[in-house]
Amino acid sequence: MILSGSQILIETLLEQGTDTVFGYPGGTVLNIYDELYKSSDRINHIISAHEQGAVHAADGYARASGKVGVVIATSGPGATNLVTGIANAYLDSTPIVAITGNVGRSLIGRDSFQEVDIKGITMPITKHNFQVQSTEELADVVRKAFKIARSGRPGPVLIDIPKDIQIATAEYTPASPLPSDKAPYAYETDIAAAAKMIAEAKKPYVYCGGGIINAAAGKEIVALADAIDAPIGFSMMGLSAVASTHPRALGMVGMHGHYAATKAMYESDLILALGIRFSDRATGDKSKFATGAKIIHIDIDNAELNKNISCHLSINADVKETVSRILERIAPTAHPEWAQQVASFCKYEEDNLYLGKGELTPYQIIDAVMEHTTPDMPIATDVGQHQMWAAQRCKLEAPRTFVSSGGLGTMGYGMGAAIGACVATGKRTVLFTGDGSFGMNLNEMATAVSQNLPLVVMLMNNGVLGMVRQWQTLFFGQRYSQTTLDRKTDFVALAKAFGAEGYSVTNKDELAAALDAAFAADGPVLLDCRIDQDEMVMPMIPPNGSITDILVNLKN
């Protein structure tokens, strides 16, 4: 049938199973929005307050659901407002398709009104991007974009559609989604080599990244750890791959990771690094990283192998299938001495746990929230101290329940991401944020209110940019350059001004009462929780340090 470009776009989005898109209208996407209007019974559009909120929402939607998130923005500023969100999705391997309008082809390259070269701008931060050159090719471009976004190591794809292409007509033939690329299959010799290294290990350690969540390989990881009697540590992106309450799960490793998780990794003699990219935040000084351990690295992205850490065995393959094949090759073993050693690290961690200061501590706030959550509720975060506390302390029972900006560390990610996760799952969603991060994109409270989303916004308000302040305290002689905000914002009144509920929380009793109300509410609720400005995230491995430099708590 003959359809306009805008109609073809809607039809191909529906082909891909897209039922929800996030976005913001504007001049060069008017035709697309006209079709969205006509198709509102088939495709739900959620308007944000700012395009950045929309792209983070598409990202949060994708992380919480495993589906491809979709965001639409107009040309020029609409498109550039997506850039941070696209980079965020790129660094954290989140599958999103960003659709931008552009000026008509006859106006391209002439600095026309609201014209930017968004294809050029987003080249380094997308898996691939397109500028559609004819209405005839539009459907195939959209199909390819979805395939690229979800294949292999997922990531963002951008489609720039000049306005005249949205208006012109072409023949449209419905088609099914293209199958994802087949994952590489590990060589039998590599499987055998891995099994041999595992058999020789006395102190094995399983290190999980976000790839485990993308591969839905949590079960296989636990089976592997059980079979070889190994503890499991996680990168931040790997959190929730295995339930954090699992007895083998030691929690997050790295700069602000759990002491036991990091210590055990350094003390191990074999690290099985699965679906991971050895970020500098996780490894610290690479020359001192786990020098006594052999490393088996399995990842679907060949370019990650031997990129940051050189490994003894690197396998480019799907981690779920590969771990299953390794499991067939190994005999269950026990390492009681190693288990005992790991238990002693856990004991040390427990004895030296930094519990915070002040009337209300971050861990008290998180623990209280955890009493109200159910295992399927997504927990989103912004970026900063509150993020690390949440990563350390939240009980995460099911994969895809922790939605947090890892690689890019995007302050302002949280509100959009929480909205996306909430829309994707239909579950009440918790956002841990700070007054710095929240200040960046708090306008999305308006979106949460208009969509009547059950968001519980836990604002850890210390009046300072806490993470930067912590570095200034420890490494810059307490010269608090531009981190003491001294704002007079009344966040409770602000929440109410947006049409949400707001509660001021300064102690445990107020917290309990406010949480009861928040978890019973239909719409968004903000809890303005006052915490001490000198609160620290502990443990801490100073930048480019190693386990020997670790600050476990402030006493040492």
Added chain:
Amino acid sequence: MKKYIVGMLVANEAGVLTRISGLFGRRGFNIESLTVGETEDPALSRMTVTFTGDDYTRDQVIRQAVKCVDVEYIKELPLEKCISRELVMLKVATDDADMRKDVMDAIAAFKAKQIDYSSRSVVVELTGESAKIDSFIELMKPYGILELCRTGTVAMDRGTTCLKDA
């Protein structure tokens, strides 16, 4: 630091050169030359990239480029097993008859070609491996090189092996 040559067949589309050179730039790879031209298949262009680094750089160059949707085929062309050529056009000053004779002798010795001639200059075309081009340029320097342009290296495997076999 070693020199490496990588050959690629890439989609013959707008923006592909930007994409590939951008990839190398942002990863900090030290490109010596990058050449691109159409092939017998209108859908594909061939790129030859020469760069310096170590085996780590080479692996990263290839592995990062493989991820690029526009890259259809990619292969290292080991220096000792490939044939590589570069072309230079070099305009040299020949102010007097002696100088002109010297330059003409050099052209003969290098099996180069004189492709333009004026009262005070000669333009030379020379094709060969980069090292040969380098030494010819060195030789011409004393006479006064007015300008020159090099194409950058193109390379392919010896024998019947092709890039598409990669």
